Amino acid sequence: MPSEGKMQVKTPDQKRPALREVGNRYSEKRRGHRMNSRVPVRAEWEAAGKRCAAESYTRVVNPYGCMVIFKDALDLEHRLSLTNLATGASNAAVVVWRGNPRPEGWEYGIELISPEMDFWGLDL
DSSP: OTTOOOOOOOOHHHHOOHHHHHHHHHTTTTTOEEEOOOOEEEEEEEEEEEEEEEHHHHHHHHTTTEEEESOOOTTOOOEEEOOOOOOOOOEEEEEEEEEEEEEEEEEEEESSSSSOOOTSSSOO
């Protein structure tokens, strides 16, 4: 019990140590630093035996992938080729996450397969 006349002050870490531990645990799972960046991209894939393509832009990039908006509906684990239209670099990729529909299309998490670390042409 605190002595009379003295106020005890807790730092945020003392108040919520569990949150700090959870944050550290999940931040260790993410590979690379993320950067908000609008990079023009082109995706190409096959659907029902037909070659499809779409151009769009990223919202977030990191050395291993991106979050991108596409009007087309893609399934999780769908394989595609992703081209960075700013640099001309292309890489095999896979859809690993699909967010909610937005007015401009669906948000997708795209993982690059064995990417070059300078795929985005940015210092990540």
